[in-house]
């Protein structure tokens with residue numbers, strides 16, 4: 001799928017958004033390194049703070065479809081204008097992005113310089129390694 005087609009998928013997703021409060025429909029589409037194309041849209045909430053950005057849905061779709069890494073992401077409004085992800089979503093995308101991943105043509109590492117990542121955690125890339133209650137402790141937490 002080309003970048004233009006990816007943007008088209010994001011626009012289509014934006015048109016399914018639930019945005020009765022801000023009236024800003026947002027769609028995100030991501031192409032994974034293995035060629036899957038996934039989408040998400042924003043879902044607002046009357047309490048505002050619980051609103052889910054389009055990128056939240058996109059990352060959820062990635063996980064639901066088996067995981068992997070994004071090679072390219074498009075974030076747009078319902079009318080097709082580029083929208084840059086908010087700070088939280090840059091961090092969400094970072095966790096699931098391949099090296100060199102772009103968002104609307106800009107490298108994600110430029111949008112989120114000196115990003116916090118798994119490498120910054122005490123146990124490195126395997127968060128369960130070295131946990132005091134064994135490797136399955138995380139799954140036992142409420």
Ligand SMILES: [Zn+2]
Pocket residue numbers: 053054055085086087088089090
């Ligand atoms: Zn966001």
